[in-house]
Amino acid sequence: MQGANAPVLHAARTTWRDVRISDSRLGAVEMSDADLTSVLVSESKLSFVNLRGSRLRDVRFDRCVIDELDLGGADAERVAFTETTVRSLRLDRSTLRDVDLRVLDLSNVSGVEAMRGTVITFGQAADLTSAFARALGITVID
Template sequence: MARARSGTKPPLLDPIRLDDLTDADGSELFSGADVEARRFTDCDFEGRDLTGVAFRECEFHTVSLNDAKLRGATLSECVAGELHAAIFSAPRSAWRDVRIEHSRLGSVELYESSLRSVQFDGSKLDFVNLRNAQLHDVLLSNCIIEELDLGSATVQRLELQNCRIGTLDVTRATLKDVDLRGSDFSVIRGLEGLRGATIDDAQLSLLAPIMAAHLGIIVE
């Protein structure tokens, strides 16, 4: 069903076109490597030190990144499907024009990272740590997320579309054009941080008890 018009601006996602990719097994990957136009299929990078690696115009399919060290990594014009990692550690990384689909990630460490024109679709994520991150033009669609932590993050044009979120933490977040309509939440922390978000009538009714408790209002 088409969503009613509103003044909330949707994310602007650039199309990703990948041509002339070379199949690779990851043997050339190392800390600080610059990797371009590669296709990784059925690769296991568990525990690998990939600190500061740069992936440009790359495709990943059925890749394990459990406990790989991706601190400070750069991902640009990349597409990934069926990623697996109980621990996905990429703090202070930079993402631009990235799409991740049908993946299963546990603890996702993306604090102090920059995400621009990024989409997660049809994925199951446990704990997503985006504290102090910069998000511009991000779409989360058809995802199940146990906890989404946007504490102290700066967020512009984020849309959560048909998602189920256990806990949303927006403590001290700065939000602009953040569309939460059509998604379900069990707990929201840091209600003041919701300023700048758009919700629907059903979500407002669910938030009413949380808001009342936050303000010390007794409802009888």
Template sequence: MVTRRATGTGGGPAVRGARRPDLRLPPLAPWADAELERDGDYDGLEFQRADLSGQQGGGARFMDCVLTGCVLDETGLGRARVLDSVLDGVRGVGTQLAEATFRDVEFRSPRLGGAQLHGAVLERVVVRGGKLDFLNLREARLKDVVFESCVLVEPDFGGARLERVEFIDCALKSADLSRATLKDVDLRGAAPLEITRGLDRLSGALIGTGQLLDLAPLLAAELGIKVEGA
């Protein structure tokens, strides 16, 4: 387990670093079907630039798969299980992933808008690059998740549980942490770090000195502190 410490604080409080997926994919066969199937079983397949817009694959299982350049506009994948897989350059609007499970998964440069992952489970997941707009992670569980070199615009973590989650060289804009529970969450690599709701839920998170200064006016307002110049 990686342990990260704050610098310049005399040792400071430690946070446990996220465990990353260790993917070793087997030789893959091309996906030859025209449409996804509900509760389908996809094992060792490569989905190459497939347009899956509007298709319904709820409850499907993807194991040892690679999705490259696929279009996921309004694709229905509620309660799907994505295991030991890579999603590379996927893009879509309104992708339905409610209560889906992602375990040992890498997202590479995704471009998703309004993806619905409420109630989802993410464990040992890396999101590297890309942009995620209006990501709905309400009531989701994130454990050992890394957001790296990506932009998150108005992500909704309302009621979610985040444990060992890292933000590295990320932009986190207008995040909602209402009712969220944070444990070993490292926010130091988020710039900007913008939290519109749920400032009171930052217990269990690690931020930098500069971030604290940026958040100070909002924290003062949250606590009802009036601040005036000398």
């Protein structure tokens, strides 16, 4: 799919295998409970992406801008972001394995308790110290 321009993409409970989306502008992407395997999204602008409860395997976002990405309750394995911006990320109750978040600004992430299985940088870990402490019930006092 190349050069798509859609204000809304309804694709809940669908299966996507070996799909490439490039040079596209998509508003609300409703893909809850979907099954994505070997999907590449590149050089695209996505406003709201709902992958809540979805299964993702070998998915990559390359040179994309995503305003809001909801992976709540998702089962994600081998997901990566390269040269991509995600302004808001929801991970509540997700299961993640080999999910590479190193290029993302994680200042607006919810569900840090579900970050097991992700790869982040030391800088990102330092920035998330307060969120990790809250999730673990730790009081940090200077």
